[in-house]
Amino acid sequence: MTSLNEWIQNDHKIAVLTGAGISVPSGIPPFRGKNGLYQNKNVERYLSLLYFQTHPSEFWTFYWSLFDARLLLSAKPNAVHLWLKNLEQTYEVTIITQNIDGLHEKATSSKIIEVHGAFNRCICPKCGTFYQTQSLLDQKVPHCSVSSKDGKTCGTVLKPDIVLFGEAVRDLRAVEQAVSHADHLLVLGSSLGVAPINFLPEFAKEYGVPTLLINDRPALNMDAIDQFCQVDFADFDANAINVD
Known part of the structure; x- marks a missing residue:
């Protein structure tokens, strides 16, 4: 042997x-298979790039409800x-x-x-700034906090740095x-x-x-x-x- x-x-x-x-x-827990998270019938719609772009607030509500963020971030x-x-x-x-x-x-x-991609990161689709997911757990809909030279805050809804349905x-x-x-x-x-x-x-x-x-x-x-x-x-x- x-x-x-x-x-x-x-x-x-x-x-x-x-x-x-x-x-x-x-x-x-596994994402697919008998007891996988992706058995949720709404996953392919709500975790799609199109849904994020058209319904960002609802996207984040579903995202936070689907994943156990603290478990994923603390796992060893x-x-x-x-x-x-x-x-x-x-x-x-x-x-x-x-x-x-x-x-x-x-x-x-x-x-x-x-x-x-990776669950522990999020990115601003507009300015490309990365954020640690750990720092966003208390935000229902995370937004970019970067300030421009004129003092305005970017404010764009952040995207999880994972590949959504519809992305390569x-x-x-x-x-x-x-x-x-x-x-x-x-x-x-x-x-x-x-x-x-x-x-x-x-x-x-x-x-x-x-x-x-x-x-x-x-x-x-x-x-x-x-x-x-x-x-x-x-x-x-x-x-x-x-x-x-």
Whole structure:
């Protein structure tokens, strides 16, 4: 039997795609799936770019009601995040995450591509000023407080720095470059149900990059997955995960 750590021991560059499953042991509920936050039938409408632009106050009412902001902002990295950070001692690791919880950043991983943005930031669509979500929790509808040279306050309604429905994912070219140059693509905690990131195993296959899925269940499309390990992330131990 070959452990996960042994399986990658001859690698130089590793690309890792992480999904919501790895954050469940940190107390963060999944966004999709049976008990996911996105089972709410109004999500795709109310969390859309168009709804934010046309109904900003109602958007923020829904946003604050959907997410447990204090939970997301206070959650701590777990064994998976820390294992990925520790890999940097030996390998060049690029983490491509679908998660908005910021736990890879808290784990101090060096190279993170947040394709869906991050919950802990907001941005002013007009002047581009960033704000920490933590500082906005007492505002029902956060507004930009930047003052211009003439003394006027910007006042624009802030936008969460996450990818809303109707927006493109971020840094796709960097994602493709990381995968195409990797020795392995590890997919952790994702069932690969969200486009366009779910195409990455197929993209890896085109470049001859072997793909390993580690998750509590198979992906929705296993055609491009070379190997699969079924794992409960609450018990994650890279030395105990056997890759056949």
